[in-house]
Amino acid sequence: MIGICSYAGYIPRLRLNRMTIFSAMGWLNPAIIMNAAGDKAVANNDEDSITMAVSAGLKCLNCFDPADIGTVYFASTTAPFKERQNANILAGALASGEEIRTADFCGSVKSGTAALLAALEFVAAGNENNALACAADCRLGKVSSVQEMVFGDGAAAIMVGKDNVIAAYKGSYSISCDFVDHLRGANSKYDRQWEERWIRDLGYERIIPQAIEGICKKYNLALSDINKVIYPCYYGGARKKINRSLGLDPAQVQDELMMDAGDTGSAHPLLMLAKTLEDASPGDKLLLISYGNGCDALYFEVTEEITKYPNRNRVSDAIKNQAELTNYLQYLTWRDMLPIEVGMRGEEDNLTRWSMVWRNRKAILSFEGTRCQECGTQQYPPQRVCVNPDCGAMDRMEPVVLAGKGGKITSFTSDMLAASTNPPAIYGNVDFNGGGRCMMDFTDCTLDDLQVGKPVNFSFRIKYIDTKRDTTFYFWKAVPSEEVPDNG
Amino acid sequence: MADGIRDKVVVLGMGCSVFGERWEDDSSDLLLEAYQECIADAGIEKKDIQAAWIGNHIDEVNIGKGGCYLANTLHLPFIPVTRVENFCASGTEAFRGACYAVASGAYDIVMAAGVEKLKDVGYGGLPDSPIFGQLARLINPNATAPGMFAQLATAYASRFNLPMERIKEAITHISWKSHQNGAKNPRAHLRKEISESQIADSPFVAYPLGLFDCCGVSDGSAMAIITTPEIARKLKPDQELVKVKALQISVSSGEEQIFNRWDGSGFMTTRQAARLAYEEAGITNPREEISMLEVHDCFSITEMVTMEDLQISPPGQAPDDIINGFYDLDGQVPCQTDGGLKCFGHPIGASGLRMIYEVYNQMLKRWPEDRLVNNPRLGLTHNLGGVPSHNVCSICILGTI
Structure with missing residues (x-):
């Protein structure tokens, strides 16, 4: 059996109440009041897609030895590097060792499920016993845009493998089309979108049902047998319409976390999946659908193993661990959207010597530090001569993470x-x-x-x-x- | 068997510039100001100087590397000039090099100079630079000096289970005392008496240190001429000999920052340097024998913990001694009689020599009555460079006995 062995969601601690944005910018774009309910999760000034993916990934390891990871995939549309394997930074932070495969998935917020599918198929092909797919996003809308209101920062990680499978992977179905509802050019910082009514009516309301119907048909499933359908869609009206058109009971549909986090892009389907799994029971059938220039649909069935899964890695805990960011200008400063005075001390040069x-x-x-094999003293940064004054042994160190x-x-x-x-x-x-x-x-x-x-x-x-x-x-x-x- | 520096060399003459924000002066002007006083005091001429040492920390901002700057400023005639750098102990390192050169018998008369021009940095505090190397910059916090030294307070409070208010009371008195003493000193950078409440209520720079817990960032220079006791007696038969009794440097082994023994409430280096310096000088009861102190009060908390590291106050008793006036100008062991780094100012490379200048002149009773220490026989100067977890400590003991 191949499937999910572990999962974790990460929601940064800081929350920007959407009314804080509206209070500051509603004068310019009063229509954003339509999206002003709830909180937007905001990465701290020292967080980005990579660090959030590391936080999710570490949590996902959940007692698993990182040295046993077979591959690490990273999905994001806001990867800090266009060239420099972002997944290698992630894998390094997870201490997974270097004899592994890594890859970055990008280009669409569907990339999270693309990474998950690649991980599942990597294991299915018999390459390794397990694979880790992490997804994170930290997307920016322009000041007073709908995207600024809707987007949230967050990450999720899914470990897949052959042993201790808590949700068996049953199959997938994908749609890929150049439906340009959103785009961000290679040199752009901010998301750009076409008319919202078109996005809603032809994007979410048509393509998502098409994907759900497609996977049901492919695997001969009746939607009434599905315990949870997990799909992102931040238009409340559209969600209702999709559910109604498919005959889905609201209890069958996973909450989209808009009030607690916002749309976390590539991470969002996986974050919602992690939220679903924290309460899932053996036998539950799950459909996971991503959305972005098409859809990936994945079908899972929860196993008995989930009852033995340690501490259930609750996304609810991440939701509860929060502090309010009360100052909208602080958010803009952290995202480098204001020409602030950093002071001359802040202008000192910082060359990285690779x-x-x-x-x-x-x-x-x-x-990684060192531990002296003579006296057992743990030390950081790594030393060649033991710092213990009563020892002082040279080159007798072993690594310790x-x-x-x-x-x-x-x-x-x-x-x-x-x-x-x-x-x-x-x-x-x-x-x-x-x-x-x-x-x-x-x-x-x-x-x-x-x-x-x-x-x-x-x-x-x-x-x-x-x-x-x-x-x-x-x-x-x-x-x-x-x-x-x-x-x- | 080596027997140390005690009584082998004496200070023949000294000079010190006015410290402060010397916007109109280059390092060369500061050096010349100290030089004119120093050479006149020593009663020698430039041609008598056989070798020189120059202490300077932040070469990037002004004088550059190597010994040329001092040689070029004074146009020293092709003699050996060595630039030394050991953080805030750089001035004392220059003095140490000069003393050892004379004690070895290699030279008769040498110069030790220190200079720092900090007010070309462009912003307050010390410049941000990778003082512990490039790897440390990638690992260590983007810390400042006040932030690193402030942690002495949180660690000290934890060690002795003291409320932070008691520590604040003690360090406030330290800054108050330095302002009292600095106000009497025409060469000091900060010459204003301020109240204890002004100090205690000043805005936080790094918890629990406020603005008035931090020393002045200054331009300045100080200088000494060193010779043998025999030559000094010949050149200045009427001047009491100010002899070097001890010179010690202790450098962190890395134990403080990496090993788990140090508790962060004081300086392992100071404790080591003090122990060796007292042994070298023949001092067995420092609290009773030392007449005056010039210590490295980069921050008020540094002075507080140093009183214990130097074995003047017993462990845990420094706050009481400080608050009781033990270290005031009229106390039992006056400390920072010239205003200290706090008010005289802290041009890094010059500070060690500035301290020696104060002890030297106190011993020769050259100051006005209102700031004279009563008959000082043994004076101790102390520098700390780096940060509490990773530093260089220098101690110099001077004496007329």
């Missing part, structure tokens, strides 16, 4: 002088569980969340953006947590 990054890639991407270990705070501060688009910069010393320490940035917190001794987890984030060379550089940051991590 030959050095290559040598240290495991320390940087995989947060610290990303999942967590740690505790030993000192901290919040710094108003450091250049940052999210001041104050909060950082401090963190002792890793199991030994070693690192001076680290803290994120997703305020000064009030910190105290000496408090536990932290680690999150892969943007370290800096070199605007002069259009380069994003990533490293790990500490996030204060209430619980001590399990695997410490």
